Every structure is written in C-alpha cells, then in structure tokens.
Amino acid sequence: MTPVHLLIPAAGSGRRMGADRNKVLLELLGQPIIAWTLKAADRADSVVWIGLIGQESDRPSLVAIAASLHLAKPVNFIVGGDTRQQSVYNGLQSLPPEATRVLIHDGARCLATPDLFDRCAAALDACPGLVAAVPVKDTIKVVNAERRIEATPDRQRLWAAQTPQGFDVKHLKQCHRQGLAQGWNVTDDAALFEKCDLPVQVVPGEETNLKVTTPVDLAIAAFILKQRLG
Numbered sequence: 001m002t003p004v005h006l007l008i009p010a011a012g013s014g015r016r017m018g019a020d021r022n023k024v025l026l027e028l029l030g031q032p033i034i035a036w037t038l039k040a041a042d043r044a045d046s047v048v049w050i051g052l053i054g055q056e057s058d059r060p061s062l063v064a065i066a067a068s069l070h071l072a073k074p075v076n077f078i079v080g081g082d083t084r085q086q087s088v089y090n091g092l093q094s095l096p097p098e099a100t101r102v103l104i105h106d107g108a109r110c111l112a113t114p115d116l117f118d119r120c121a122a123a124l125d126a127c128p129g130l131v132a133a134v135p136v137k138d139t140i141k142v143v144n145a146e147r148r149i150e151a152t153p154d155r156q157r158l159w160a161a162q163t164p165q166g167f168d169v170k171h172l173k174q175c176h177r178q179g180l181a182q183g184w185n186v187t188d189d190a191a192l193f194e195k196c197d198l199p200v201q202v203v204p205g206e207e208t209n210l211k212v213t214t215p216v217d218l219a220i221a222a223f224i225l226k227q228r229l230g
Contacts, residue, residue, distance in 0.1 A: 003048040004121040004166065005099040006041055007091040010034055010054045010062065010107030011080030022058050023212060024107045025065075029225050032065050033212055036110035036225070042071040043114040046121030047103070049073065051094055053080045053087045085186060089176045095169060102172065103164040104189055108212045111224055112164070116206055120164045123203045128168040129193040132205035133159040162205040165189050171198060 010024045024034035034052075041047050052075055054062045059077055066075040078094045080087035088104060095102065101124045103117060116132060123130050136158045142151040165188060175192040178184075186192055190200045208224050210217055 002046075002101060002121065002125060004046050004101045004103050004124065005049045005051070005095055005169075006047045006103045006105060006117070006164075007051045007053060007078075007088060007095075008034075008037060008041070008105055008107045009080065009084055009087045009091070010037075010052060011058075011084075011087045012108070022055070022061075024110075025058065025061055026218065028110065028212075028218065029222055029229075032061075033110045033218075033221075034062065034107050035065055035069060037105070037107050037112070038066060038069055038071060038075065040110075040112055040114055041105070041117060042069070042073050044117035044121070045114070046118045047073060049096065049099070050075045051078050051091050052076065052107070053078045053091045055080055083185070084188075085176075085179065085192075088189060089180065092169070092173050092176060099169050101166065102169050103166045105164040106211055109163055109209055110212060111206075111221055112162075112209045113206060116209065117164060120166045120203050123201060124166045124168070127199060127201040128171050129190060129198055129200040130166045130203050131188075131190045131200055132162040132164055132209065133202045134162065134205045134207060134209075136160050159202055161188060161190065162209050162211075163188075166203075167193065171196075 025032050050073055056079055063077055078091050081090055141149045144150050175196045179192050193200050212218050212221050
C-alpha cells in the first residue's frame, strides 16, 4: 500500500454545539474529541505523517493533547485560516516534499476507523481523487427560498459525502491555486476537483462516521464508542 500523508482540519468553533471553545476540544468519554480522531489515524497502516490544522489560539491545547497520546507517528501543528478551504490550503503548503498523496479528514469525525483510512489510501492507487460516502436513506427534497418543494431527486443516485477525502497532492495544490485565483468558495476539496474537471471516485464510507456538530451528535458518538469499547 502506498503511504499517505494526512491533514486534519480542526480550526472550527463550537458555535453550533453551543460551546465556548473549539468543539474538538470537548470531552467524549473522558478524552477530547480530537484525541479519538488522532488515535484512529495513528492506527491506520497507510498513514505515515499527520498534520493537525488549528487556530493559533488552540495551539497549546492541541499540541498538548497530541503529546499526551504518545502516538507512533509525528503530529505537526499547522495554523489554519478563516475558512476550511483556507485551512486546507495552508496544510498543503506544509506537507513535506516527499508527499505525493494526501488524505484530508475532519477533526470532528472522531469515529472513523483505521480501516476506512486504509481503504481510502488504497483507492488512490487507481484514481486521483476520492470521497468516502454513504448512500442516503431519506428522500431528499430540493426547496426554494419560500420552502416550497421544487424537485425530488432520485435517491438511488444520492450519496452523503464524508471524510477522509483523498487526492494526488500535485493536482490538489493546482486546484487550490485555481480556486484562490477564481474566488471559488467550496465546502470540501472534492468540489475543487470537480470545478477543475478532475474525476472524483466514491469509496464506501461508514454509517458510524458522523461529524460531531451538535449536542445530539456528541451523545450518539458516546453511545457508538461505548459499544465499540464493550
């Protein structure tokens, strides 16, 4: 398996969580959310290097958490930007010269398994870009500003994007540079690939790979972790 470098954007806030701090610093079964993310990445055979992207104000906490875990792989702190897109751009500039393939995984997706990281890494052998995703279960409605339904897309063609997302480093850097020049604002890196007409493959994700955003998400994550830990 070709080794991959991993970037973990963790520069968000706790606004939707109703917290007074970055949500990845909140406690989940006795450890910060980001600790669970880091431990899963550390156990993935494919990951050889970890870049943790955060705000300067969170640097002491994030660095201390990473150090306390005594991980087998180096964790490098990278200062993030005002948006996720800017943070990932900063992360790409901080990759070591030998990095050719990168996985990008949200710090708040603390339930991703080492197997998911490894499957995404392996899939990069056959494609330049990929997204972990799961088929949607609900019927999706397209609504207008007045909340009137305009369309009901075919559910069989709809997948909910997760992370990790994986890319050829050279291509992703080019896409980020083009996005910066064109003023594109996107919510994930796959969207930049799509705008640059580069192919993005879907890799089956995990139903439990939720993003902890609200207090309900935190409670569900705690339940899932308790089941895993027995």
